[in-house]
Amino acid sequence: xxxxxxxxxPPDPLLASGAFISSAGDGTLDSSSKRRPxxxxxxxxxxxxxxxxxxxxxxxxxxxxxxxxxxxAESKSRKRAAPGDNWLPPGWRVEDKIRTSGATAGSVxxxxxxxxxxxxxxxxxxxxxxxxHGTSKRGGTKKVENTDFLxxxxxxxxxxxxxxxxxxxxxxxxxxxxxxxxxPEKVSWSMAKAGEEAWIPIIGDVKVxxxxxRDWSTAFTFITNRNPSKLSS
DNA sequence: GCCACCGGTGGC
DNA sequence: GCCACCGGTGGC
Numbered sequence: 421x422x423x424x425x426x427x428x429x430p431p432d433p434l435l436a437s438g439a440f441i442s443s444a445g446d447g448t449l450d451s452s453s454k455r456r457p458x459x460x461x462x463x464x465x466x467x468x469x470x471x472x473x474x475x476x477x478x479x480x481x482x483x484x485x486x487x488x489x490x491x492x493a494e495s496k497s498r499k500r501a502a503p504g505d506n507w508l509p510p511g512w513r514v515e516d517k518i519r520t521s522g523a524t525a526g527s528v529x530x531x532x533x534x535x536x537x538x539x540x541x542x543x544x545x546x547x548x549x550x551x552x553h554g555t556s557k558r559g560g561t562k563k564v565e566n567t568d569f570l571x572x573x574x575x576x577x578x579x580x581x582x583x584x585x586x587x588x589x590x591x592x593x594x595x596x597x598x599x600x601x602x603x604p605e606k607v608s609w610s611m612a613k614a615g616e617e618a619w620i621p622i623i624g625d626v627k628v629x630x631x632x633x634r635d636w637s638t639a640f641t642f643i644t645n646r647n648p649s650k651l652s653s
Numbered sequence: 654g655c656c657a658c659c660g661g662t663g664g665c
Numbered sequence: 666g667c668c669a670c671c672g673g674t675g676g677c
Contacts (some may be wrong), residue, residue: 522659
């Protein structure tokens with residue numbers, strides 16, 4: 421019963437091994453008009469900051485240790501739960517920020533950035549919470565209403581409730597509009613420019629809209645986060 | 654009011 | 666002792 425998510429999903433072509441969506445809507449491409457690219461407000465001149473991008477199965481950045489730490493990863497709640505960024509959904513950026521002053525200078529804080537909206541999170545916990553609820557935690561244990569992100573009705577995205585305040589006017593973030601039951605049967609991917617992450621999905625002869633592609637990315641992110649084990653093999 | 658940063662605590 | 670997380674504060 422609790423497997424409703426994985427159980428309801430028919431085999432999705434997007435989930436086939438080797439096929440994943442690279443969310444090109446993030447900061448890597450400056451195509452996005454207004455993305456705030458991490459303002460280096462600290463005194464150090466760009467030193468001590470490394471940014472990486474989470475990928476599902478890319479190269480060798482995942483699992484740096486040659487050992488086989490397949491299982492026995494996370495069972496408790498905190499701490500050594502994530503040795504690497506394996507838990508990070510594709511497209512998310514990780515930023516290691518080194519403290520430059522104070523008693524804890526030299527300490528490293530990790531920040532996570534959501535690919536579509538650029539929202540910032542301070543911990544893995546916050547990221548997971550966001551992926552589950554589609555919103556940031558705020559106010560604590562107060563008014564916990566609506567968790568209709570992808571839990572119940574996928575196609576009923578009629579209610580476009582305004583979350584948070586009104587940080588971003590136009591871009592519709594969490595409300596996912598992806599028909600899990602009727603995914604496109606065939607999608608062709610065309611590379612716009614060689615050497616760049618600009619792949620354009622095409623169904624038939626029609627170019628898929630960027631917003632749609634973004635929804636795919638969101639759907640993929642959600643699923644991979646919910647069923648990471650399914651991706652193992 | 655919002656955001657970024659630092660301090661301090663709790664769990665391994 | 667180390668590491669990750671979260672609270673709170675100061676600055677903009």
